[in-house]
Amino acid sequence: MEVAKVEHVSRVYKTGDVETAALKDVSISIEAGEFAALVGPSGSGKTTLLQLIGCLDTPSSGRIIIAGQDVSKLNRDQRADTRRAKIGFVFQFFALIPTLTAFENVEMPLLLNGLPAAERSARVQQLLDAVGLKERTHRRPDQLSGGEQQRVAIARALASKPALILADEPTANLDTENGRQVMEIMQRLNRETGVTFVFATHDPRVIAYASRVITLRDGQVAANGAGAAKV
Amino acid sequence: MLQIIKLAWRDLNRNRRRSFFSALALGMGLSLLLLMAAVIEYEIRSSMDTSIRLQTGHLQIRAVSYNENRSSLAWEDLVEGPAAIAVQVAALPPVSVATPRLFASGIVASGDTSAAARITGVDPASAANDPYRSGILSGQWLGADDRDGIVIGQPMADKLGLKAGDKPNVLVNTANGDVDSQAFVIRGIYSTRTPGFDNGTIFMSLAKAQAITRAGDHASAIFVLLKDRDQTGAVVAALQTRQFTVLTWDRMNALLSDTEELANSYMILLYLIILAITATVIVNTLVMAVFERTREIGILSALGMRSGRIMAMFFAESAMLALGGIALGLIIGGAMVAYFGSVGYYI
Ligand SMILES: Nc1ncnc2c1ncn2[C@@H]1O[C@H](COP(=O)(O)OP(=O)(O)OP(=O)(O)O)[C@@H](O)[C@H]1O
Ligand SMILES: [Mg+2]
Numbered sequence: 001m002e003v004a005k006v007e008h009v010s011r012v013y014k015t016g017d018v019e020t021a022a023l024k025d026v027s028i029s030i031e032a033g034e035f036a037a038l039v040g041p042s043g044s045g046k047t048t049l050l051q052l053i054g055c056l057d058t059p060s061s062g063r064i065i066i067a068g069q070d071v072s073k074l075n076r077d078q079r080a081d082t083r084r085a086k087i088g089f090v091f092q093f094f095a096l097i098p099t100l101t102a103f104e105n106v107e108m109p110l111l112l113n114g115l116p117a118a119e120r121s122a123r124v125q126q127l128l129d130a131v132g133l134k135e136r137t138h139r140r141p142d143q144l145s146g147g148e149q150q151r152v153a154i155a156r157a158l159a160s161k162p163a164l165i166l167a168d169e170p171t172a173n174l175d176t177e178n179g180r181q182v183m184e185i186m187q188r189l190n191r192e193t194g195v196t197f198v199f200a201t202h203d204p205r206v207i208a209y210a211s212r213v214i215t216l217r218d219g220q221v222a223a224n225g226a227g228a229a230k231v
Numbered sequence: 232m233l234q235i236i237k238l239a240w241r242d243l244n245r246n247r248r249r250s251f252f253s254a255l256a257l258g259m260g261l262s263l264l265l266l267m268a269a270v271i272e273y274e275i276r277s278s279m280d281t282s283i284r285l286q287t288g289h290l291q292i293r294a295v296s297y298n299e300n301r302s303s304l305a306w307e308d309l310v311e312g313p314a315a316i317a318v319q320v321a322a323l324p325p326v327s328v329a330t331p332r333l334f335a336s337g338i339v340a341s342g343d344t345s346a347a348a349r350i351t352g353v354d355p356a357s358a359a360n361d362p363y364r365s366g367i368l369s370g371q372w373l374g375a376d377d378r379d380g381i382v383i384g385q386p387m388a389d390k391l392g393l394k395a396g397d398k399p400n401v402l403v404n405t406a407n408g409d410v411d412s413q414a415f416v417i418r419g420i421y422s423t424r425t426p427g428f429d430n431g432t433i434f435m436s437l438a439k440a441q442a443i444t445r446a447g448d449h450a451s452a453i454f455v456l457l458k459d460r461d462q463t464g465a466v467v468a469a470l471q472t473r474q475f476t477v478l479t480w481d482r483m484n485a486l487l488s489d490t491e492e493l494a495n496s497y498m499i500l501l502y503l504i505i506l507a508i509t510a511t512v513i514v515n516t517l518v519m520a521v522f523e524r525t526r527e528i529g530i531l532s533a534l535g536m537r538s539g540r541i542m543a544m545f546f547a548e549s550a551m552l553a554l555g556g557i558a559l560g561l562i563i564g565g566a567m568v569a570y571f572g573s574v575g576y577y578i
Contacts, residue, residue: 056533077537084535095530099245109534111234156534 003196004030009062022048024219035190037210038200044216046200054166055079067163088157090167094149096141102152103137109160127155147178167199239547254555257512261560269568287483292453293476304406313450325462330357331450333440337403341391348433352440370395370419380418384429388420406445517549
């Protein structure tokens with residue numbers, strides 16, 4: 001089954017009179033349970049594609065279908081609702097709310113989904129445990145290392161049991177060891193929970209984890225094939 | 232909705248210092264404005280009260296032919312049989328005191344210096360004299376049937392070098408246009424802390440004033456104090472049947488009344504300013520919060536929080552800050568007003 005289907009999608013940015021086609025007629029399909037890498041040189045359109053799949057943006061043309069629902073014509077609130085229900089994000093700069101503890105950051109999506117307090121607490125504990133941060137639940141982001149912060153972000157992305165987690169260069173701000181840990185946690189969660197991951201990266205060591213590698217060049221799909229990782 | 236408020240409250244708590252100072256800034260502004268409003272209100276009210284207690288009373292009953300630009304002692308311009316009228320007026324429930332007074336002009340002379348005096352004949356026993364009696368600095372107030380005593384103000388005493396017990400000459404204009412002169416004993420020296428009044432006003436007993444001015448059984452006015460100045464209208468209506476002119480405190484203090492009205496519109500302006508400040512602080516914290524926290528807004532948006540709810544959350548934060556600030560302002564302002572009210576202050 002397809003978690004995400006991108007059909008003939010283009011995205012043109014207008015800056016004043018200048019038009020930049022960040023994506024040109026891109027069609028790809030992400031199957032449930034995949035651990036897919038999105039690679040390509042800088043400016044090739046990786047972030048743009050992730051934002052479109054993540055309903056943070058709408059395509060200039062073409063269709064995007066997330067878990068069976070066409071999201072390309074949704075308005076802002078409907079896209080927010082879709083993100084809340086179906087999509088988790090992990091960003092390069094961790095993107096935790098600085099005033100909230102690890103626990104509260106992970107709890108946020110559950111709060112937004114209106115889960116009762118008792119269930120929230122149990123789920124947050126379980127998630128932080130799963131990313132190896134059981135002992136760090138009540139620390140704020142500035143009291144955590146980069147690797148730990150990214151693991152909190154992963155726990156948060158997973159919190160509302162999304163169909164799809166999108167990670168834009170999740171290891172770019174981490175050292176090798178922390179990057180490795182983060183990738184291993186993501187891979188393990190992918191295998192244990194079956195949640196689909198799509199991550200953009202430049203790093204060959206990260207690409208090595210992928211079950212599939214989609215290569216973009218100048219806003220177009222240049223290659224699309226099985227990755228190095230054993231599925 | 233409840234959830235948004237909870238989130239907003241948590242945010243305020245996490246940014247305790249910033250929250251506190253925003254609320255404090257609003258609170259301080261508000262309390263200073265409150266204090267200012269109270270001072271102005273108090274100032275106006277107290278100068279009006281001073282004028283009423285010392286000079287005009289709430290009401291004055293005058294002869295119909297009385298002319299306020301001329302202090303005539305001609306009998307037809309005076310109130311006849313004033314003691315009886317005063318008793319009747321005093322019997323009205325809203326009236327606190329009613330007492331006859333006779334005004335005459337004169338000169339106090341001591342050695343080769345002299346000073347113009349507004350001679351006020353009063354019933355020495357009347358409670359209307361309390362402000363002067365309680366202002367006695369040396370000597371004492373007039374006795375019940377004092378036939379040759381006067382009480383003069385401190386500025387005049389200083390100017391003429393007089394003290395209690397001295398016997399200056401007092402020259403008085405009389406009802407038939409003559410001038411009479413007699414030596415009086417200074418019983419006491421008073422101060423009401425109102426130099427313009429103390430400077431020229433001297434007191435003697437009504438009986439003596441009537442005798443020396445040949446005014447017979449007449450008074451210039453029945454001086455009336457009410458229990459509550461808001462009852463002026465009712466009392467004026469009750470007195471309407473009588474054959475007199477009734478002057479009210481607001482007419483007699485026209486200048487102060489105008490000032491009071493002006494102050495009231497100023498007060499409205501002040502409240503508008505308070506409103507504007509409150510609004511500005513809300514908008515400011517809102518804008519600050521949004522600028523400072525664009526990242527956080529982005530994160531919340533990525534997590535699927537609708538933009539309307541994000542805005543509502545920030546707005547709830549600002550609203551809570553504003554409420555906190557207003558509460559703080561009312562408490563601090565109230566405390567300052569209460570403090571200055573009890574301690575008293577002079578400008
Ligand atoms: N908001 C924007 N406005 C205008 N142009 C944009 C915008 N975002 C991206 N672009 C342009 O679109 C193209 C694709 O950008 P994108 O960020 O998707 O690349 P990327 O593959 O993620 O690059 P990197 O590896 O450097 O992150 C680039 O040419 C970029 O300049
Ligand atoms: Mg990018």
